[in-house]
Amino acid sequence: xxxxxxxxxxxxxxxxxxxxxxxxxxxxxxxxxxxxxxxxxxxxxxxxxxxxxxxxxxxxxxxxxxxxxxxxxxxxxxxxxxxxxxxxxxxxxxxxxxxxxxxxxxxxxxxxxxxxxxxxxxxxxxxxxxxxxxxxxxxxxxxxxxxxxxxxxxxxxxxxxxxxxxxxxxxxxxxxxxxxxxxxxxxxxxxxxxxxxxxxxxxxxxxxxxxxxxxxxxxxxxxxxxxxxxxxxxxxxxxxxxxxxxxxxxxxxxxxxxxxxxxxxxxxxxxxxxxxxxxxxxxxxxxxxxxxxxxxxxxxxxxxxxxxxxxxxxxxxxxxxxxxxxxxxxxxxxxxxxxxxxxxxxxxxxxxxxxxxxxxxxxxxxxxxxxxxxxxxxxxxxxxxxxxxxxxxxxxxxxxxxxxxxxxxxxxxxxxxxxxxxxxxxxxxxxxxxxxxxxxxxxxxxxxxxxxxxxxxxxxxxxxxxxxxxxxxxxxxxxxxxxxxxxxxxxxxxxxxxxxxxxxxxxxxxxxxxxxxxxxxxxxxxxxxxxxxxxxxx
Amino acid sequence: xxxxxxxxxxxxxxxxxxxxxxxxxxxxxxxxxxxxxxxxxxxxxxxxxxxxxxxxxxxxxxxxxxxxxxxxxxxxxxxxxxxxxxxxxxxxxxxxxxxxxxxxxxxxxxxxxxxxxxxxxxxxxxxxxxxxxxxxxxxxxxxxxxxxxxxxxxxxxxxxxxxxxxxxxxxxxxxxxxxxxxxxxxxxxxxxxxxxxxxxxxxxxxxxxxxxxxxx
Numbered sequence: 001x002x003x004x005x006x007x008x009x010x011x012x013x014x015x016x017x018x019x020x021x022x023x024x025x026x027x028x029x030x031x032x033x034x035x036x037x038x039x040x041x042x043x044x045x046x047x048x049x050x051x052x053x054x055x056x057x058x059x060x061x062x063x064x065x066x067x068x069x070x071x072x073x074x075x076x077x078x079x080x081x082x083x084x085x086x087x088x089x090x091x092x093x094x095x096x097x098x099x100x101x102x103x104x105x106x107x108x109x110x111x112x113x114x115x116x117x118x119x120x121x122x123x124x125x126x127x128x129x130x131x132x133x134x135x136x137x138x139x140x141x142x143x144x145x146x147x148x149x150x151x152x153x154x155x156x157x158x159x160x161x162x163x164x165x166x167x168x169x170x171x172x173x174x175x176x177x178x179x180x181x182x183x184x185x186x187x188x189x190x191x192x193x194x195x196x197x198x199x200x201x202x203x204x205x206x207x208x209x210x211x212x213x214x215x216x217x218x219x220x221x222x223x224x225x226x227x228x229x230x231x232x233x234x235x236x237x238x239x240x241x242x243x244x245x246x247x248x249x250x251x252x253x254x255x256x257x258x259x260x261x262x263x264x265x266x267x268x269x270x271x272x273x274x275x276x277x278x279x280x281x282x283x284x285x286x287x288x289x290x291x292x293x294x295x296x297x298x299x300x301x302x303x304x305x306x307x308x309x310x311x312x313x314x315x316x317x318x319x320x321x322x323x324x325x326x327x328x329x330x331x332x333x334x335x336x337x338x339x340x341x342x343x344x345x346x347x348x349x350x351x352x353x354x355x356x357x358x359x360x361x362x363x364x365x366x367x368x369x370x371x372x373x374x375x376x377x378x379x380x381x382x383x384x385x386x387x388x389x390x391x392x393x394x395x396x397x398x399x400x401x402x403x404x405x406x407x408x409x410x411x412x413x414x415x416x417x418x419x420x421x422x423x424x425x426x427x428x429x430x431x432x433x434x435x436x437x438x439x440x441x442x443x444x445x446x447x448x449x450x451x452x453x454x455x456x457x458x459x460x461x462x463x464x465x466x467x468x469x470x471x472x473x474x475x476x477x478x479x480x481x482x483x484x485x486x487x488x489x490x491x492x493x494x495x496x497x498x499x500x501x502x503x504x505x506x507x508x509x510x511x512x513x514x515x516x517x518x519x520x521x522x523x524x525x526x527x528x529x530x531x532x533x534x535x536x537x538x
Numbered sequence: 539x540x541x542x543x544x545x546x547x548x549x550x551x552x553x554x555x556x557x558x559x560x561x562x563x564x565x566x567x568x569x570x571x572x573x574x575x576x577x578x579x580x581x582x583x584x585x586x587x588x589x590x591x592x593x594x595x596x597x598x599x600x601x602x603x604x605x606x607x608x609x610x611x612x613x614x615x616x617x618x619x620x621x622x623x624x625x626x627x628x629x630x631x632x633x634x635x636x637x638x639x640x641x642x643x644x645x646x647x648x649x650x651x652x653x654x655x656x657x658x659x660x661x662x663x664x665x666x667x668x669x670x671x672x673x674x675x676x677x678x679x680x681x682x683x684x685x686x687x688x689x690x691x692x693x694x695x696x697x698x699x700x701x702x703x704x705x706x707x708x709x710x711x712x713x714x715x716x717x718x719x720x721x722x723x724x725x726x727x728x729x730x731x732x733x734x735x736x737x738x739x740x741x742x743x744x745x746x747x748x749x750x751x752x753x754x
Contacts, residue, residue, distance in 0.1 A: 107563075175570065217585070227689060
């Protein structure tokens with residue numbers, strides 16, 4: 001029978017003050033977990049309300065202005081407050097230092113500061129929400145964002161501040177990976193999760209400052225009218241789009257790379273087989289990080305950039321498919337002839353493979369210039385990025401959350417309910433968003449409050465799907481919270497995995513390791529070493 | 539493991555295995571931070587490049603409104619301050635705390651001089667109405683949209699000025715800590731990192747000066 005150790009990081013120090021002043025990377029991960037999940041809930045509620053409104057072609061219960069504000073807040077909250085920090089700040093903070101055998105991240109106080117900055121940025125977003133909301137869409141395109149009467153400044157300022165939180169997390173991870181690896185932990189013995197986090201951190205550090213200065217320019221333009229984005233004063237609104245996408249395209253890889261990083265861990269641990277093509281998966285993370293910086297113009301095919309630029313960006317966009325394809329093929333090859341256990345994390349991994357492949361392939365359609373002219377600003381785009389962001393990142397995040405949940409709390413969640421909830425989310429997600437591919441290809445424009453009757457069956461089906469998905473999420477919230485109090489002790493290594501975090505107690509001790517571990521085997525040497533699952537003992 | 543004074547000095551944080559690792563981490567962290575600073579300014583440099591390419595004549599005419607003598611003085615002042623802070627780092631490496639304090643103080647003084655000169659330049663322009671965007675109300679610069687030049691000028695030198703002020707705050711803090719005896723040849727990371735930051739601030743000015751004051 002497994003037991004929870006007497007002292008661990010959760011109870012080593014007591015009281016709310018010990019949490020608010022903690023510099024322990026694990027506790028900071030938990031602080032992020034609760035704050036980020038709160039905003040996931042808020043953003044999700046907006047999504048449900050939007051889908052409900054779209055059940056019928058005419059106005060149902062909110063007017064068009066409210067609708068515009070709601071999709072703006074849904075997008076801005078989900079992007080800046082949920083999906084960008086979710087994996088690096090929660091799971092990355094919690095496991096990355098342990099995985100490389102370190103006692104903490106390189107700059108623990110900076111790590112805590114990044115959480116406080118997150119909270120301050122979130123408060124600005126909340127202020128915008130209660131003071132009338134913004135209605136620009138999460139992209140804040142000029143000239144509308146400089147002329148609309150809604151609370152644009154506070155939400156833009158919020159996004160600006162959140163950028164620093166993201167930069168500091170990235171900076172911390174880069175230095176931690178370079179300087180704090182334990183003896184024997186060479187670059188090519190690092191778990192692939194660490195490689196993915198490292199590539200993500202590079203983008204966070206290199207792209208986010210440009211968003212920062214762009215948002216500052218937008219605020220100054222709105223406050224005192226410097227004319228930089230205003231054609232009447234000799235400025236150029238398309239310049240805003242260039243600046244914005246120079247950050248925001250790499251930013252979608254800040255969102256998906258951590259998802260891919262998780263999948264690499266889950267697929268080996270739950271199929272008990274060495275990863276196929278370790279180096280290819282590791283380098284492809286860096287390849288995606290590099291490619292992310294040279295494709296931003298594919299968001300602007302119809303915005304009035306030069307035709308030559310559009311052709312070049314279209315061509316370059318296809319390069320992103322190569323490292324992404326390398327990853328997917330390697331994951332599938334890892335599964336071949338392995339001993340798969342159909343645990344909840346594995347179900348999420350398999351969901352990811354399906355959904356991300358659809359999301360990625362439709363991305364190729366959209367990268368092709370002539371096809372994009374037709375599909376631009378339709379529901380096809382909405383479906384595409386939800387397949388990548390939800391079907392990819394969120395599904396991977398949930399898989400990772402279930403995978404490391406027993407390590408975080410020392411207790412197991414209910415596996416049966418976990419599987420049911422995963423299935424509900426998978427089915428609900430496809431109902432909601434596959435429909436949107438179809439209506440998008442038939443011309444349904446995105447961001448419209450009212451629509452013609454012909455799209456009604458699609459919209460209705462999509463809305464039903466959102467309810468199925470919501471049921472899955474609420475079920476998950478129930479059994480995860482339940483497990484905190486009543487879950488069975490998980491033991492050190494419930495999955496029989498080989499990375500360092502599974503060799504210490506669950507929950508881990510305050511300083512991770514009694515003695516700094518020496519890495520002797522690779523993270524996925526399942527062919528040489530058999531680690532027994534501690535769940536079997538239960 | 540020995541837990542003697544030598545092996546575990548007070549300034550060594552628990553998660554580092556030795557002083558060298560801590561110092562190397564701080565250094566890498568600082569360099570990464572400086573890269574983010576360059577990218578932050580990078581957006582503004584792109585802004586400058588685009589509008590100068592669009593309005594080359596106006597940029598030339600507008601730059602005549604800037605005072606080259608003041609700009610040159612400020613350039614010399616900042617470069618000298620980079621020398622003094624470097625000498626400050628050298629002094630602490632040699633355990634000459636007193637010299638360090640003097641050099642830091644000299645750096646602070648030079649930074650203050652830079653800001654005072656900048657203040658007079660700004661006041662002069664505000665007085666004439668050579669201001670960004672809608673606030674521009676000066677007659678006498680030929681060409682399209684001269685306010686764009688002053689938008690770029692005030693944004694870029696303004697952001698640079700904020701960095702100088704932050705640097706002055708950091709140097710003041712270092713003076714107090716050096717006085718309190720926190721630094722020695724064994725541990726002077728904060729001084730070294732502030733030095734790196736200060737050189738970057740200097741370097742950005744070295745680009746700003748010709749781009750605004752010396753348009754050919």
